[in-house]
Amino acid sequence: MTGFIANLHDPKNAATALCVEGGRVFCAGDILADIDRLCPILRQSSRIAIHCQSARLFLIAITAAWRAGATVIFPATDRPAYLDGISSQFDLYLDDAAIRERLASATATNIDSHMTLPAATDCRAVFFTSGSTGDAKPIPKTLALIEAEITIQEPLWQPHIPKGARIVGLVSHQHIYGLIFRIVWPVMTKRVFTADPAPYWEMMQGDINNGDVLITSPAHLKNLHPDLADVPRPSLIFSSGGPLDLAAARETTAMLGTCPTEIYGSTETGGIAHRQQTGDNCPWHPLPGVEVALNDAGCLRVRAAHIAGDDWYQTEDIAKINDATGTFTLHGRADRVVKVEGKRISLGAVERHLRQSHLVEDAIALIPDDDDRRLGVVAVLSPAGRDMLAEIGRFRMGRQLRREIAKFEDDAALPQRWRFVDQLPSDSQGKRPLHLLRALFAEMEPLTPEIVIQNRDDDRVNLSLHLPTDLLYFRGHFPGMPILPGVVQLHWAVDQAAALFDVPVTIGEVTQLKYRKPITPGSTVMLELDCDRDKAKIKFRYHSDAEGDHSSGILKWREAAS
Template sequence: MEFGIRKMVQSKMQSYVPVCDLEQDSRPDGALVADGKTWGDFVSDVSKVRYYLEARENTPWILHCEDSYFFTVSLLAMLQSGRKALVTANRQDAFIKEIKKPEYGFLTDEPFTGDIAGMPATMIQDVLVSENVHCTDGDISREIKFGKFDKTKAEMVMYTSGTTGEPKAVFKLFMQFENELFELVKVFGNDWVDRKVFSTVNHHHIYGLLFTALLPIATGLPFCRYRIDFPTELANIAGAAAVVASSPAFLKRLAAEADKPIDFKCPPIIYSSGGPLPVEVAQKASELVGYWPMEIYGSTETGGIAYRQSKNGAVWKPFEVCKMSVAENGCLNIKSSYILEAEGFTTGDLVDLYDDGRFLLKGRSDSIVKIEEKRISLPEVENRLKQTGLVQDVRVVPMVGKRQYLAAAIVLNEVGREKFAGLPKLAINNYFHDYLLQFIENTVSPKKWRYLEELPQNTEGKIRMRDIQALFNLPESQNFKILKFRREPGALTAKLLFPATSDYYDGHFPEFKLLPAVAQVDMVLRLARNFLDVPKKLSKIHRTKFASPILPDVPVMLKVSYNADAAKVTFSFTSMPDAQGNEKMHSSGSFTMNPEESLG
C-alpha cells in the first residue's frame, strides 16, 4: 500500500520520502530547501549539529528556533542522534523554567538572557560556525553524518495549554508524525506540486510543525524561513505559487483589513487550523486570495483528525485512518495510526456522528454552565449573538462576583462597526441584550460586555476561557481601551488606546495633550497585576526612558514581562507596527515588586 502511494505521489511531486528515511543522496545537492539554503547546505548543517550533540551526554534537548530552517536542522539532528527533542510552545523565561532540568540542553537561534536551571542556552548559529564537516568544495577531517533513524524509537515532547491553560507535555514517537505525514500527502500532496510553503503560524505547535517543517522536507518543497505576521505581507508573495499554513486569527485580520483582492500569480492553497473559522471569514478570504481555506481539525494529542471547506457545509470528513465513535459523555473518540493508546483519545468536543464517519461539532462538553440554577449553553448564546449579522467573533464566559453571571467579549464585523459607529457603549450593550431576550431568559443573558478588535489567542491560536475571564476581572475604565491582547507565561502584549476624554490628559498639557509618565507607569502596573499575577506592592522603579509622546486616540502596543524570581517587571510602549513590522519606541523601563506581600 505505502509503496503504491509513494509511486503515485512521486509521479507528480518532486518526491515523497519519509523523514526518517532521508539520506544524503535523497535530493540533488543544489535542490532548494529554504530561502538561500540548498539540500547540500541542509545535509551539512544537520551533520554539524549532530557532531555537537553527540559530543555531549545523551540528554533531552529543549528546542526553540524562530527561523524555520534552523528549527528543522536542529530537529533532524536531534532525531538522527537519538536525542529526545522537547519542542517548546514559546521561549518566555517563565515557561522555559517550568520545563527545564539542570541536565537538559537548550538549543535556540535567539539570544536568551535567562540562565535557566544553571545552564545557558546554546545558539545554533555558534554551532554551525564552530563545527566542521566534509564538504564538496573542501577537504575537512570530519565526514558528513546524515542518515536514517528509527521512527519507532525517536522521541519528542510537544507542549500544549490543554484545557487548564497550564503547560502540558504530550509525549510522541516520531512514528506518529510519519503516519500522519503519509495521510496528509495522500489527501493533499498532489495539490502542492511545484509550490513553495509559507506560514503564518508557529512551527513549535503540531499543525505548524507538520505543515511548515516536516511536510516540506518529506516532499522536497522549498519553504520560507520566517512567518508572515501581517496580512499586508501576502502581497509580497503574490508572484509565487504558494501553499500557506494559516490560522483563523490571521484570516480574520485579513478579512477585516484588506480592501481589495490580492493579485496572486495563481491562487494560493490556504490551510487553517487552531480553532473554528467563521464561514463569513472563509468567504471573504476566498474573495481576496481566490481560494476557500481548507480547515484542519485536530489537537496536539490526536494530530489531524478531519478536514473540510465550509463552503460545502459544516460537516467534517475524517482522514482515512481516523476511526470515530461517540464516548459515553457524548464527546468524540478517535482511534488512528498516530494515536498510541489502544483505547484511542476522547476529546472534549460534543458531536453528532453520521453513519459514513463524518461528524458535526456541537461545542465543548464544558460549555454547559449553571447560572442561578438555570442551565445554559455558552455556544448557544454565542450563536444567537452571531445571528444578529453584526458579530464576527464572540466568546461568552461564566464569571463569579457577588453572584455568578455571564460576560461576552465581542468582535464586530464590518456591518456591526458601521451600525454602531459613534454610539455609546451602553447603547450597543442594550442592543445585544434586547436581541438575546427573544431567545433566552434575562437571568442567563450576559451582564458584562467588551468590544475588541480581536479575541485573545495563545501561541497555538486557541482562545482560552481564562484569558477572556482575566479581561473581565479588570475593571472597565473610561480612561483607556484594550483593543486586543495576548497573554503567555510571564508575558503580555496589548494594543491600547487612550481617548482624548481620558482623565489622564487633564492639565497635561492643555494645548498639546501628552500621556504623562505617571499614567504610563500606572497602566503597566494595572495590567501586570491583573494578567500576570504580579504582587500589588511596588518596591522600586528603575531607570525609565521616555522617547516620544503617546497622543490621544492613537493606538499603541504595550509589552510587559514578569520575572518572578527577580520580582522584576519590564515594559515597553511602542507605536503600532507599520507594513514592514517596524515600531517606534515611546517608552521603556522596569520595576521591582515586593513579592512578600503576595505571601501574606
C-alpha cells in the same frame, strides 16, 4: 513517499532545493552539511529544547538532535517564566543564536562522517499544551506518528498542488500543526518551504507565487490585508488551531480565489478531519483511516494509527455525527480550555497567574461574548490592588495585570476586557454560572475613553486618551479587526471642545477632515484642540507617538442668531 530522515540524507537529493531564507535557496546538501557539523556537539545531551525563529535552523537542530539520540522538546513559547516552569524537562536549550554559535565553532573533526540514521520510531519529541489544570502538559510523540499522518494526508492535497509550488508558512513551526505542514511534509514530498519568520501578511504578501500553499491560522484569515487582492493565487490555503468563521472563509475565498481548507485536531491527536466552508454548518470529514464516535456525554472520540493505534482517544469536544455520511459537526468544549486567535488557552492558568499577584484576591477568566472572542477577567482585588485601581484607573490597572500574566503566557492569553468587583457573582447554590459573569460585561460597556492627562495653555488643550479594549464602539467595526469609527472621533472632538472652550455644541461645518491611520483597541492617543475664537473654529488632531497622525480636521460653530 520517502521518510523525513531518509530524504534529508539521500545523496540523490543533495542538489534539490529545500528552503528559501533571506532570498537564498538552500539545497538538501547545504542543510545536511550543517546537520553533520551540529550533531556531534549534541551527543552529551539527552533532552534538547529547541525554539527558533528560523525554520531552516529549526530543521537543522531537530534533525541533528534526533541523530544524536536525544529527545526533542518543543516549548510552546520562549518566555523566560514559561521556560523556567518546564526546565526539568530538558538539559540543553537551543535558540537561533545558540545554534549559529555552535555551527560556527564546529571544526572538521566534529563532522559526523560515520553515522547510523535513526528509525522514525526512535525520533522522540515532546510538545506542551495546556491541560484542564492550566499546567504545561507534556505530550510525547514520535516522528513515525507524524509521518503516518502525512502519508494519509498527502493523497488528499497532492492533486491540487502544481509542480514547483512552495510551502509558505505564517504559523509557528514550534507547534505540531506548523511542524507537520511547514517542515516535515515539504521535506518528505521534496517541496520547497519558506524559512523566514513571517507571522503577519505584510511580511510575506510580496513573496507569494502562483500555486503556492499557504499555512495559516484563523487569526490570519480574519485579518486579511487589503493588498492580498493583488497577489498571485495560491493553490491551497490551510488553516488550523481553531474553527474559522464562515464570514472569514468567504472573505478569504473572494480575496485569494481559494477556499481555505481547515484541519481539525490537537497536539495530542494530530489531524482528525478537514473541511471547506462553502455554506452554513459545513461538516467535518474525517481523514482517511480515522474512526469517530461519541461518548455518553456527547463528546467526540477518535481512533487512528497516527493517534493512539488501536485505542480510542477521548476529546472534550462536543459533537454530532451524521451516521449516513460519517461526517460530524462541533458544538463547543466541555472543559475550560478555549481557543483565542487560534491558540489553545487555559482559563485556569490565566486565573492562577493572577492569583499569584499581590494585587488580586480572586479571579475568573472567560470569553464574555461568543461573537467577540477576546479574553475577559472578572477580578476581586486585594487592598493593595484597590488602592492602585483608585490611583491609576481601570484601563491602566488592566495593563498592569496583563504584565503579570505576560511573564508566563503568549499574547493570546492576555485578557483584553476587565471587570473589577467586590465579590464574584454566584447563584443560590454557590456556583458561578457563565451568564452571571457575562452580565457584568454586558452592563458595563464603556462609552468614552479614559482621560488621564490634561494640559492647557489658554485656548490650546492636549488630552491623553486611553481607549479600553472593550469600548462599545469597537464592537462590530470591524469583526476580527476592530478600529475606532471616524464618526466617534469627530463626536469626541466636538464634545471636548464644547466642554473645554464653552463654545456652542452645534457645529455648523467640518472642513479639512482627514483620516490617516486607524485607532485600535487599547491605544493611547493624544487629542489636540486649538480654539480660534475670532474665526469661530477649532482645529483638532488625534496623534500618537507610535503612529503619528491618526486624524484631523477643523470644526466651525454657528454664531447665535441676534
